[in-house]
Amino acid sequence: MRPGVVVTIVVCAAVLLVPAVAVALPSMPSSLFETSAGCGCHAALLEQWRGTMHEQALTDPLYLYKLEEALAATDGALGPYCNGCHSPIAVMAGELAGMDQSKVSAAGMEGVTCTYCHFMTGTSEPPGNTSGTVADDGVKRAQLKDPEAPHPADYSAFHETAEFCGSCHDVYHPINGLLLEATYTEWKAGPYAAQGIVCQDCHMTPGPGVTKPYPGKAAAGGPDREHIYQMTFVGGNVGLGKADLAEERLKAAAELTLDVPEIVESGDVALTTTITNVGAGHYLPTGLTEFREMWLEVTAVDASGTELLSERRYFVTKLEDAEGNAPVELWDAVAIHSDDRIPPRESTSNEYSFAMTGDAVTVTAALYYRSCTEEVARKAGVEIPTTTMAEVTRTVYSSPAAQVAGEEPSEPSGEGAGGAGGLPAWASVLIVIGAIALLAGAYLLVRRKPTGA
Numbered sequence: 001m002r003p004g005v006v007v008t009i010v011v012c013a014a015v016l017l018v019p020a021v022a023v024a025l026p027s028m029p030s031s032l033f034e035t036s037a038g039c040g041c042h043a044a045l046l047e048q049w050r051g052t053m054h055e056q057a058l059t060d061p062l063y064l065y066k067l068e069e070a071l072a073a074t075d076g077a078l079g080p081y082c083n084g085c086h087s088p089i090a091v092m093a094g095e096l097a098g099m100d101q102s103k104v105s106a107a108g109m110e111g112v113t114c115t116y117c118h119f120m121t122g123t124s125e126p127p128g129n130t131s132g133t134v135a136d137d138g139v140k141r142a143q144l145k146d147p148e149a150p151h152p153a154d155y156s157a158f159h160e161t162a163e164f165c166g167s168c169h170d171v172y173h174p175i176n177g178l179l180l181e182a183t184y185t186e187w188k189a190g191p192y193a194a195q196g197i198v199c200q201d202c203h204m205t206p207g208p209g210v211t212k213p214y215p216g217k218a219a220a221g222g223p224d225r226e227h228i229y230q231m232t233f234v235g236g237n238v239g240l241g242k243a244d245l246a247e248e249r250l251k252a253a254a255e256l257t258l259d260v261p262e263i264v265e266s267g268d269v270a271l272t273t274t275i276t277n278v279g280a281g282h283y284l285p286t287g288l289t290e291f292r293e294m295w296l297e298v299t300a301v302d303a304s305g306t307e308l309l310s311e312r313r314y315f316v317t318k319l320e321d322a323e324g325n326a327p328v329e330l331w332d333a334v335a336i337h338s339d340d341r342i343p344p345r346e347s348t349s350n351e352y353s354f355a356m357t358g359d360a361v362t363v364t365a366a367l368y369y370r371s372c373t374e375e376v377a378r379k380a381g382v383e384i385p386t387t388t389m390a391e392v393t394r395t396v397y398s399s400p401a402a403q404v405a406g407e408e409p410s411e412p413s414g415e416g417a418g419g420a421g422g423l424p425a426w427a428s429v430l431i432v433i434g435a436i437a438l439l440a441g442a443y444l445l446v447r448r449k450p451t452g453a
């Protein structure tokens with residue numbers, strides 16, 4: 001038997017044996033699904049969705065790069081599995097098996113598009129691997145209790161739940177059922193679920209954190225509403241998604257502190273860094289964490305520029321294969337080898353030390369994020385920037401006198417202290433405005449005198 005046939009049979013058998021992890025998509029023609037162009041009445045929402053990773057899910061160069069690898073490794077068997085989440089419409093319509101997108105309809109090319117989400121009615125349990133159920137009645141469902149639409153529309157409590165998102169944001173291995181990407185499960189086990197804060201509250205609202213209520217209209221000509229959601233679905237994809245929104249999200253996710261003594265005459269300087277996941281409703285990072293990169297970099301540099309300490313710690317999930325090798329590709333995984341990411345509202349600390357030299361040593365701790373490694377970005381032909389999520393700098397002096405000398409020109413170094421020394425920015429602005437007003441007043445007085453007299 002050819003290996004491809006073996007894999008296919010194994011996949012089919014596993015789907016039968018482990019129904020909970022099956023790719024549950026029904027068969028449906030793509031003609032049932034309008035493209036986003038048909039949703040023009042929701043101009044603002046359409047604009048928000050354009051450029052999201054949901055829109056790009058099937059055309060994303062990083063996805064296609066990885067899909068090609070997955071297909072090569074399994075003789076094509078993984079095609080419907082991968083494509084099922086990245087373009088459910090194309091897979092339901094039987095238009096897409098592997099890399100060849102020539103038969104994919106316009107709606108299918110839109111990846112995770114408006115009509116797929118708004119035709120959803122529920123999910124089988126547990127959510128994951130496209131467990132969403134989809135109706136073919138053309139009724140668009142969302143959280144509005146009194147939709148006033150020119151098309152069939154209905155209220156759906158399901159759209160207000162994390163399970164809605166979890167139907168794709170929990171990824172199980174198609175054969176052995178290992179939970180490979182667990183954003184929904186991480187959320188469910190964490191403090192946000194207990195408080196009733198769902199994915200939509202953070203990812204479909206204007207800013208980082210829970211920015212509700214956000215009043216507005218769901219459609220042009222529709223009624224004013226106390227709160228409407230946005231179709232932005234912002235995460236950490238600075239390179240391919242909306243860069244400024246993603247950066248803002250990443251910078252709001254973690255708090256970083258650096259504890260180090262201010263004065264150490266000689267010998268070893270001990271320091272502690274602590275990262276707290278303050279903003280993400282799931283682990284930090286989450287999702288495809290064998291592919292993403294988040295790392296802490298700690299350096300100490302003395303006045304002469306000599307590096308006394310330079311350490312990197314990565315926060316990743318490593319997958320393990322049947323022989324115990326790690327890290328391996330997700331299709332080879334049978335177990336999680338290690339996972340040192342940070343759960344929601346939890347912290348992780350690290351200790352470092354270096355030998356004191358000279359009068360002053362600058363210590364910096366910085367937390368960085370990249371959507372993928374430089375090597376993968378290069379191979380996929382995309383530019384993926386590194387984002388600084390948080391950064392703290394401190395100076396260690398050899399004596400109180402050195403500290404005074406070192407701090408003379410500017411203010412003491414503070415955590416994320418903004419603005420140059422002296423006055424805060426708003427005070428300077430006030431002074432400038434005041435000065436302009438005074439000058440204008442004086443000018444008017446001077447001009448009036450001759451005419452008034």
Ligand code: HEC
Nearest residue numbers: 039042046049112113114117142143159160200218228229
């Ligand atoms: C990934 C799934 C998904 C996609 C893609 C998506 N939506 Fe939504 N949409 C939702 C969910 C979920 C809600 C309700 C959120 C809640 O109640 O918590 C919603 C709410 C809405 C609403 C109700 C008003 C509001 O803003 O709250 C409208 C109208 C809407 N979406 C239109 C659109 C349009 C148009 C598109 C495409 C341009 C789109 N949606 C894409 C999931 C999606």
Ligand code: HEC
Nearest residue numbers: 053057060063085086165168199203233234235236237241
């Ligand atoms: C049909 C499956 C599906 C559903 C339902 C779905 N997503 Fe996604 N989502 C995806 C896929 C696939 C990607 C990755 C696309 C890519 O990067 O190529 C993604 C990416 C994302 C990202 C990452 C964006 C970034 O910048 O990295 C966020 C955030 C997100 N989804 C939030 C949500 C939320 C919130 C919901 C529920 C309202 C939801 N998704 C429902 C499939 C889905």
Ligand code: HEC
Nearest residue numbers: 162165169184187198199202235236253279280281285286
């Ligand atoms: C309390 C707010 C909050 C909640 C609740 C929340 N998230 Fe997030 N999410 C964030 C922040 C902040 C980030 C950016 C940091 C990161 O990448 O983890 C993020 C990142 C993401 C990403 C991108 C991960 C990456 O690195 O590519 C996805 C996908 C995502 N969230 C999906 C979800 C889903 C699905 C849910 C619900 C099950 C959810 N989020 C609940 C705040 C939240």
Ligand code: HEC
Nearest residue numbers: 062063066067070081082085129130168169171286287288
């Ligand atoms: C159950 C749904 C699901 C399945 C099946 C799935 N994905 Fe994804 N994929 C997602 C979600 C959700 C994200 C976004 C998660 C995040 O941002 O961390 C994603 C993101 C990605 C990304 C990152 C894209 C980027 O721009 O950063 C790649 C690459 C990827 N998937 C490849 C694959 C491959 C290859 C397969 C098949 C082996 C696959 N996916 C199967 C849901 C799925």
